[in-house]
Amino acid sequence: MYFDQTDFLNNYQAAVDELDHVDQILSELRQKKFKNIFFTGCGGSYTKFVDLRPMMFKKLPIPFMIAAPDELVKMYDAEVTEDSLIVAGTKTGETTELVAALEQIKKEKPQCTIISFIGDENSHLEKTRVVDYRIKSIDTDANLLELGWFISNFTQEASLSQLKMQKSQLAEMGAKVAAGIADLVPATLNHVNNTDITKMQMWVGSGTVWGEVCCFANYLLEEIQHIKAQAINSGEFFHGPFELIDNNQPVSVVVNSNANRKEDLRVVDFVTKFAKDPLIVDVKEFDLAEFDEDLRTYVEAYALNHYFDTMFKMYAVKTGKSAKTRRYYRLLDY
Structure with missing residues (x-):
């Protein structure tokens, strides 16, 4: 079977259920005064950020950048400050360049905030404790339902x-x-x-x-x-x-x-x-x-x-x- 509708719908509903947790994180983030946002990841997570770039321009009130992990730490190191928000995406939480980049950023700017969409449980990235907030990215790197909800509701809470x-x-x-x-x-x-x-x-x-x-x-x-x-x-x-x-x-x-x-x-x-x-x-x-x-x-x-x-x-x-x-x-x- 190439497409299992039951399996798809179960995962879809699990992602919708995770939105309550996303709302809790957003409520805390709105108390902080971020000066910029960086979206980072490799492969599929990078392209999912690209999908929603038009929404980012529409919804985000501060400057943002989509960058590969290596670019983030080498090309934009001066722009990443303790007032920055880093949003990372990864299926496994094991991608070497992503984990290394986040560890370096947290070491140099310990007050910056890092959120990661992580698909797998008990990942190396989560165990490093560099991630301040983890969103369960159901069976993928950056679940588009959760990521879209995060961006759309970032500025202010709807009724x-x-x-x-x-x-x-x-x-x-x-x-x-x-x-x-x-x-x-x-x-x-x-x-x-x-x-x-x-x-x-x-x-x-x-x-x-x-x-x-x-x-x-x-x-x-x-x-x-x-x-x-x-x-x-x-x-x-x-x-x-x-x-x-x-x-x-x-x-x-x-x-x-x-x-x-x-x-x-x-x-x-x-x-x-x-x-x-x-x-x-x-x-x-x-x-x-x-x-x-x-x-x-x-x-x-x-x-x-x-x-x-x-x-x-x-x-x-x-x-x-x-x-x-x-x-x-x-x-x-x-």
Whole structure:
């Protein structure tokens, strides 16, 4: 089974349940006077921060930066002060460069505040005690439901009635997302089965799902499946990459539902004319238009993340490769 709706919905509800804990943390953070915020992580967590960058500009009242751990301690060391908030994301809590960076920051600026979304229990990062607040990131690195809620409610606490309404909407959205992914499975499986994995794939997207497009191309297809892939922002598609499009170039387009939708649809119009059987994934297929706009911003990214996980399982069957068949990752010193 490529997509287990029951398992998905259980994890989804667990993430919604964790929002009460996020609210408690936010209540404490609002008592502090932060001067800036840094979001840091590697791989999938980094791209999830990128997903919500437009929301950060809209909701955060102070300067913020998304930086890799090494960049954070070497390039922005002067900007990280005891009045900074560091938000880190990690699935395992074992990523060497992230743990080392947070330890160094806490040693040099002990009064700064560090929050981490950690997926696994009893991680090395949590045991180091450099993290002031830990959010249980259900089965992932930076759970988009929790991260989106954190950013959206960072500035001020909404009324109890509004919070209750939004949490109720979030719970309802889970069933919509599950049904949407299940509906996409047959066409997606047909696409995967008919894809020549020796050819480089082009993945195009933008907006609040851009991070997920990058994550799938870079970390799931290339890193684990060893399938060459390139993520192209739809705003850059007509500045070079479109010249590669023909019947021999595999191309897929993710269409977002918000401000950059027209640019994505412009790409769709082009590739449907000149490419052979392009895969088009429209996040509107998750049928979330009736819900609060802020909630849709991160739930659509969450939905795409799990859709890509489902496609990844299909490719794993096709290639025989999984996270256990890597060439170098945690096998060599590098």
